[in-house]
Amino acid sequence: MKWNFGDNRFSCVVVSLIIAIPSLAYTFYLPALPAMAKSLGFSPSVAKLSMTFLMMTAMASLLVIGPLSDRYGRKPVLIIGLLINIVACLILSQMDSLQMLLIGKGVQGIGLATCFAVANPMIRDVMDGAGAMRMMAMSAAVYIGATVLGPTVGAHIYDRYGWSMQFYIEAAYSLILVLVFVPFLPETLPVEKRKSKSTWIAQYLDLFKEAQNRQLLIQGAVVNGAFAVYMTSSAFLYMHYFGLSSLAFGYLYGIKCFLQFLASIATGKLVEHYPVESLMLISYRLLLCSCLVLLASVYIWPESLVAWFIPVSVLLIVNGCFCTSNRIAVVYLNPDRAGVANSGQIFLHLMCDTLGSGLVAVFYDSSQNVAALMTAVLLLSWVISSVLMPLFSGQKSIEK
Template identity: 30%
Template sequence: MTTPTDAPTHSPTTVDHARTAAPAYRPNAKYVLLLGMMCALPAISNDIYLPSLPDVARDLGTSATAAQLTMTAMMLGGAVGQLVIGPLSDRFGRRAPVLVGVALHILTSLLCAVVTGVEMLIALRVAQGFFNASATVVAMAVIRDRFVGADASRLISRLMLVIGIAPLFAPSVGGLIAGEWGWRAVFVGLGAFGAFLWVVCWRRLPETLPAARRRDGGLRTALRGYRTLLRDRHFLALAIMPGLGNAVLMSYVIGSPFVLQEGFGLSSHQFSLLFALNGIGLVAGAQVNAALVRKVAPIRIIRVVLPASLGMTLALLVVCATGFGGLPLLLVMLWLVLALVNFAPPNASALALSRHGEIAGTAAAMIGATQAAISGVISPLSGFLGGDAVAMAVVMVGSSMAALAVLALATPAYRRGGGWTG
């Protein structure tokens, strides 16, 4: 029986769900917490900063759109960072890239605290995203080193419990810090969190890629790995879906401070509370998915959830456009939309990773970079479309529609006899 650590590449036409053998390692709570904190570093770097966006715009004398670009900049930097760091983790192992990357995240966080213009802040946020991408891509590669298929999907969903702490508490913490010491102190706090994570990784993160399995070579080897991935159209389809799902989430994350605080007059404290309540929906959805994949194949979950997500975002758009139900119904619809967001990405990511276990770091980098790039490009569109609730909902509908189209047109998921038993 093939083990999770030496599973060969799947053919481009199928995802071999039968290859999801029992994992050789059972993660304990501390292991899940560590990987969850690593995956959550980019989310924390954005979410803790959310309540400060209006203050940043005022203090630096810039527009709301420019302030939102400081969020997008980090995601785009993260996309490039994952493409670079993923192959490095296949070459040098998992520990070294994350320790260097998190150390540089600390430095850029402290530099963000002393900027004098929005242009410099945007540039530093690009660098911050590049470096903290190391934590996410290494965490995903570590998962693939030991798990595949439903086991990987279940672990990724469990990580969402940890990652979900970011939207639950980060804006509240960021709002408290900014309220006492100003928005610049938020970046000092990010640096402190990075230092804590660095120490934990140094002491607790195991090396899951032995020297015998590391890939020799430099740029040519990395490019060869990406060429292999780019030729696998089903891998690409699976890699795109988490990005479109994250675009739905990030459209809310980036747009909600202006929609709820400026559009509906909520205070920073009220916004943080509502953001936390919606975070509960994110976490709940991920945990339901983690339980569901024990009995239902990941691809079957995706087939059902993506149409449901599209229907829910369309209903949200109707509520926003008509004003029916006011703020209470808007918040209920947002909660339901966000509760569905974390179903498809863990399953799509796990299926994509299972296809290329021999280059897990490169594959994880491609998935993460695609996710960051797609969500980074799409999510700020709500600001360019007017920044109101309707604009935010339109972007969510478009992202959901695109995800369903990718599944239906670029994979055999809805075709009889397509060979995808996932």
């Protein structure tokens, strides 16, 4: 049965709450990370590896979870993932060593991968046309909105109660979903539409055989890697390099993510009137130009917070439009394998996130290095899409 936001607001709200979990896992503990490293006796660069470890386990899990949700349905896979996230948060709340931090984040990667894997496919299962695109844009906006609240609220929680409370709150959020919301959520993938024959490897190979899928997936992933450089380095850059407090960092990080939130909302409106690929192409070109402006600014004024903050804010607005339209396109073009398409996309995103985080572990010490890394990764995406795989050449338009 098809539903839309007007007919089933509850289901739409639950899907939006689900997609917020991965964002909280990434950002909620960021303000506490420098102090966490100092208290537990390991270096800041090692502390940042917890983010890398989270991404690696999420990557590995996604490759399996997407096909599982196509075969066994979205709801049972979702419930298991939420329970795993609760266990991970409880482990992290009792953390007293680097080993527990890495184990906890590793287990949490499985839980957040499940939320990533099922949210957009649930929308695509039951919605068509502009309504599906608008709802997927809304879910992207909620994800970014959680990114806005994550470091800001996390900074307040850490300053008042310590990092254990941060993880207790994450566990409680997942528990409320399991007990109160998910039981009333309908299964969106009926038995007759589930995949039962081909292996998960074959499903991913079929996905990548299509040229348009390859273009969308690779370009979106590499661009995402550029912004992983910013996200992973942000706490240390603002607090160590620019000398801001954890609360000030939380507010600045939240402001910039709020700009992305607005961009995602705007994209949800624009896809009703303009082709998704046109929105991606325009926003992608603006990304390249904005990143070059950022690079020039930080080299002219290397210690100026304003010279960093303003160009990055513009960059994040444009990225909100690009990433939202890219994610919509991948899932919308593959309605019969939405779980595999969504998981394959996020797997590539996380792979590039991991590479970006690894680079930051070496080069996070100045705004110049971070801007140079972001620019280099974006230019790499341009080489891949414009030289190796001409963007959208001869491809059909995505109809609304």
